[in-house]
Amino acid sequence: MSTFALVGNPNSGKTTLFNALTGSNQHIGNWPGVTVERKAGSLKQDSGVEIQDLPGIYSMSPYSSEEIVTRNYILETRLDGIIDVVDATNLERNLYLTLQLMETGVPVVMALNMMDLLDKQKNRSINIKKLAYILDIPVVSISALKKDNVEKLVTQLHSEIKGYATPQYDPRLESAIEMLQKKLVGKVPDNQARWFAIKLFERDENILAEMRFSDTQLKDINNIIKMAERIFDDDSDSIIVNARYDYIARIINMSVIDNDDFTMSMS
Ligand code: GDP
Ligand code: K
Numbered sequence: 040m041s042t043f044a045l046v047g048n049p050n051s052g053k054t055t056l057f058n059a060l061t062g063s064n065q066h067i068g069n070w071p072g073v074t075v076e077r078k079a080g081s082l083k084q085d086s087g088v089e090i091q092d093l094p095g096i097y098s099m100s101p102y103s104s105e106e107i108v109t110r111n112y113i114l115e116t117r118l119d120g121i122i123d124v125v126d127a128t129n130l131e132r133n134l135y136l137t138l139q140l141m142e143t144g145v146p147v148v149m150a151l152n153m154m155d156l157l158d159k160q161k162n163r164s165i166n167i168k169k170l171a172y173i174l175d176i177p178v179v180s181i182s183a184l185k186k187d188n189v190e191k192l193v194t195q196l197h198s199e200i201k202g203y204a205t206p207q208y209d210p211r212l213e214s215a216i217e218m219l220q221k222k223l224v225g226k227v228p229d230n231q232a233r234w235f236a237i238k239l240f241e242r243d244e245n246i247l248a249e250m251r252f253s254d255t256q257l258k259d260i261n262n263i264i265k266m267a268e269r270i271f272d273d274d275s276d277s278i279i280v281n282a283r284y285d286y287i288a289r290i291i292n293m294s295v296i297d298n299d300d301f302t303m304s305m306s
């Protein structure tokens with residue numbers, strides 16, 4: 040038995056894909072404590088593979104009940120992988136969540152959805168191979184609505200998922216994250232250490248309280264964060280947000296061709 044969760048921005052096509060993957064093998068309920076609908080089902084082709092549809096989110100910072108449900112599910116369930124449903128016509132915005140999902144340490148497979156719409160847009164194309172190479176995760180381009188390439192995605196779910204990749208940011212930020220990860224040894228699962236280290240860096244009150252650090256440890260942690268804030272001359276929250284946006288800009292630069300740019304540079 041293996042379990043995959045569908046995660047993505049609202050309206051990226053999660054439910055459409057969920058229906059294409061599971062057909063009528065669905066059970067519907069509610070998440071405990073909130074009035075958010077819960078849908079799970081098994082693959083049409085393989086009842087041993089469970090698919091969980093999750094509420095759409097823009098970020099893994101828990102503000103809304105949807106974000107809390109999705110974030111807790113990802114961190115507390117033994118998932119074999121996340122199927123990150125990305126709207127190909129809104130790649131930049133969707134990638135912000137992709138990076139955060141990759142930071143959780145759960146293997147991520149990208150379902151690059153709405154390809155039928157992107158193909159109609161003459162001004163933009165995405166080099167899927169480059170995108171997969173740069174992110175270092177499998178990327179399958181699909182149209183959930185037209186059921187294009189959904190079989191290929193299923194094949195990907197059955198193939199062995201190698202470890203997990205995480206985006207690497209500015210080396211000066213990476214060294215702070217690495218120092219914070221050392222403070223978490225024994226406190227969190229190894230594969231989630233990076234996620235928790237980034238939360239510490241953001242001074243997440245809940246996580247700090249949960250970890251029960253000694254006063255000395257708290258002082259060390261604060262010094263690590265302050266050092267980075269001096270280096271970047273910015274607050275730690277903004278350092279992380281900017282690091283993700285810089286990373287996305289590089290991905291887009293390398294994997295997306297905007298034909299408008301091309302005509303402009305020719306004139
Ligand atoms: P969710 O909020 O992520 O669950 O998104 P939905 O599955 O409800 O889809 C949102 C809208 O996008 C619906 O109108 C779908 O019919 C449409 N949609 C989903 N996938 C595709 C696709 O691959 N191509 C096109 N053209 N529309 C899609
Ligand atoms: K919707």
Ligand code: MG
Pocket residue numbers: 053054055
């Ligand atoms: Mg939905």
